[in-house]
Amino acid sequence: MQAKKRLSEAVMRRLPRYLRYFTELKENGITKISSSELGEKMGMTASQIRQDFSYFGGFGQQGYGYSVEVLYDSMKRILLKEQGFTVIIIGAGNLGTALAKYNNFHKRGFDIIGIFDINPKLIGKTINGTEIMSIDRLEDFIAQHETDIAILSLPRSETKAIAARVANAGVKGLFNFSPMDLKLPHEIPIENVHLSDSLMVLGYKIKNFQEEK
Ligand code: NAI
Numbered sequence: 001m002q003a004k005k006r007l008s009e010a011v012m013r014r015l016p017r018y019l020r021y022f023t024e025l026k027e028n029g030i031t032k033i034s035s036s037e038l039g040e041k042m043g044m045t046a047s048q049i050r051q052d053f054s055y056f057g058g059f060g061q062q063g064y065g066y067s068v069e070v071l072y073d074s075m076k077r078i079l080l081k082e083q084g085f086t087v088i089i090i091g092a093g094n095l096g097t098a099l100a101k102y103n104n105f106h107k108r109g110f111d112i113i114g115i116f117d118i119n120p121k122l123i124g125k126t127i128n129g130t131e132i133m134s135i136d137r138l139e140d141f142i143a144q145h146e147t148d149i150a151i152l153s154l155p156r157s158e159t160k161a162i163a164a165r166v167a168n169a170g171v172k173g174l175f176n177f178s179p180m181d182l183k184l185p186h187e188i189p190i191e192n193v194h195l196s197d198s199l200m201v202l203g204y205k206i207k208n209f210q211e212e213k
Helices: 011-026 035-042 048-055 067-079 095-099 134-143 156-170 195-212
Strands: 085-090 110-117 130-134 149-152 171-176 189-193
Touching: 011 035, 011 067, 011 156, 035 048, 085 095, 085 134, 085 156, 095 110, 095 156, 110 134, 134 156, 149 156, 156 171
Parallel strands: 085 110, 085 149, 110 130, 149 171, 171 189
Antiparallel strands: none
């Protein structure tokens, strides 16, 4: 791979989508693809795709198109870690439980190693084989188990304080579901995920679509 150029946020956000498409191509037994075919599938121009790939040395396009295997392996290496990422979930309510049960995270290399809650009725139970521990054990657990990511599925009022605790304890990134755009003074990456934002965009599109008809 060539020396890395700094990726724009827009390119970065396209990478998981590329990996999804490369996975699908591989599963369908397709071994070669050109940038224009890929562009057609993904609703992008061929030049946009080649430009994105140039950040990573171009992925060795030869003759007719790219090797799907090379694209898939390279994108996996760019996005994921060989040994995977360790994840804890904080807040084992409706959302935390659903996330803990979602096996696709594991398939993508995100391993849930601990779940925490404050509710004594939940502590000691397991979800998908992982024990729910008391939030009081948070720092000790992180000190003993290298933790890459904390998923925050807590009430909004609790989120900032817990986020600061996990960041201070050495967690490397936060996946925040609480309805706020979480920012911390600590320099760690945060992804804020708001399903209702996406739903509202859909609502807006539906309204406009109806009006245009
Ligand atoms: P819930 O009430 O079912 O679960 C919250 C859990 O957090 C409870 O088990 C509670 O005991 C625990 N908790 C409260 N304080 C805590 C603390 N200090 N330490 C550890 N655990 C604590 O709520 P639900 O439905 O699971 O939602 C969780 C959060 O996710 C809410 O903030 C909600 O608004 C948000 N949410 C966000 C979505 C999104 O798309 N971003 C979608 C759904 C929910």
